[in-house]
Amino acid sequence: MDFSKFSCEGKVALITGGSRGIGRASALALADAGANVVVSSRKIADLEPVADEIRSKGVKGLAVAAHNAKSEDSKMLVERVVQEFGRIDILMNNAGTNPYFGPIMDQDEKTYDITMNVNLKGMFILSQLTARVMKGRGGGCIINTASIGGLRAGELGVYSVTKAAVIMLTQVMAKEWGQYNIRVNAIAPGIIKTRLSEALWRDPKVNEKALGQIPLMRLGEPEEIAGAVVFLSSAAGNYVTGETIVIDGGRVHGEPSHLKKE
Numbered sequence: 001m002d003f004s005k006f007s008c009e010g011k012v013a014l015i016t017g018g019s020r021g022i023g024r025a026s027a028l029a030l031a032d033a034g035a036n037v038v039v040s041s042r043k044i045a046d047l048e049p050v051a052d053e054i055r056s057k058g059v060k061g062l063a064v065a066a067h068n069a070k071s072e073d074s075k076m077l078v079e080r081v082v083q084e085f086g087r088i089d090i091l092m093n094n095a096g097t098n099p100y101f102g103p104i105m106d107q108d109e110k111t112y113d114i115t116m117n118v119n120l121k122g123m124f125i126l127s128q129l130t131a132r133v134m135k136g137r138g139g140g141c142i143i144n145t146a147s148i149g150g151l152r153a154g155e156l157g158v159y160s161v162t163k164a165a166v167i168m169l170t171q172v173m174a175k176e177w178g179q180y181n182i183r184v185n186a187i188a189p190g191i192i193k194t195r196l197s198e199a200l201w202r203d204p205k206v207n208e209k210a211l212g213q214i215p216l217m218r219l220g221e222p223e224e225i226a227g228a229v230v231f232l233s234s235a236a237g238n239y240v241t242g243e244t245i246v247i248d249g250g251r252v253h254g255e256p257s258h259l260k261k262e
Contacts, residue, residue, distance in 0.1 A: 005236040009034030012085040013233065014077070016068050016126065017095035019046035021194030022145060022222045026092055028053055029226035030233060035090065036060035038081050042067050060085075068095035068122035069114070078129045087137045090233045091130045093123040094145045098159040112158055119162035120169070127173060131182055139181025141233050144170050146186040148248045163188075167244050174242030183241040185232050190248025192220040212259055215250035 013030045017023040018039025027037045031054045039050050039061070047063035054061030064080050066073040081088055097118045100111040127142055134140030149156045150163030167186055174184040191210050211217055228245050231237045246252055 006234045007034050008234050011035045011089040013090035014038045014081055014088050015092040016040050022225045023094040024050050025222035025226045026229040029230050031057040031059050033230050038062045040064045040066045069117040071125045074126045088130050088133050090141045092143045104157040115158045120165050134182050135180040142184040143232050144186040146188045148188050148190050148252050171242045186244040187228050188244050188246045190251045213251055213255050215256045
């Protein structure tokens with residue numbers, strides 16, 4: 001096999017939520033694959049160390065502070081990347097939030113709106129803006145971070161609703177934008193040890209329960225998501241669009257067989 005097809009050399013990647021967790025790991029993996037990478041999140045101080053790590057790999061790295069839920073920030077972000085690099089080849093919509101844990105009967109409107117605006121509306125606006133750039137450049141690749149919570153009802157309420165919408169929007173964008181050679185896919189992680197999911201895996205009881213539902217019997221690490229991101233971004237994934245790749249240690253298939261009671 002020609003492993004050069006996994007190269008992203010010379011491409012320009014933009015990653016939101018790029019200061020830590022899955023975003024940071026994916027940014028570094030794309031840099032390892034040869035891409036120039038722009039990382040974005042709300043706080044520039046959190047981004048600069050990641051940009052330094054990217055540059056240490058011999059490619060260009062840029063940190064840009066932008067709030068994913070503010071359309072004016074997204075417009076500024078795209079304009080800044082195009083100004084610096086002339087194009088955007090890869091967009092990873094990774095920014096996400098979940099400000100409320102609990103029954104949806106008790107959720108207030110404010111946390112509902114925050115979750116929807118960051119996880120869905122922000123992703124839509126930035127994808128739309130970036131797709132217009134990609135269309136003019138002959139194509140590109142968009143990767144949306146969904147969740148296995150978007151595939152089946154669980155205990156994450158509105159967060160899961162936004163991720164189900166991300167999966168459907170991924171399919172809609174792929175169907176509409178394929179004519180411009182823009183591929184759009186999603187990844188659906190299970191419980192990955194990031195700050196966003198910390199409330200889950202830091203709780204011993206929740207952690208123990210989760211481990212009993214995962215065939216691989218461990219939680220995932222951010223670096224274990226990055227390989228799929230490189231695949232989808234490279235020529236190796238050129239004929240993949242509209243798909244959602246589940247990366248969850250097998251959790252969606254049910255608890256490990258040896259733990260099932262007869």
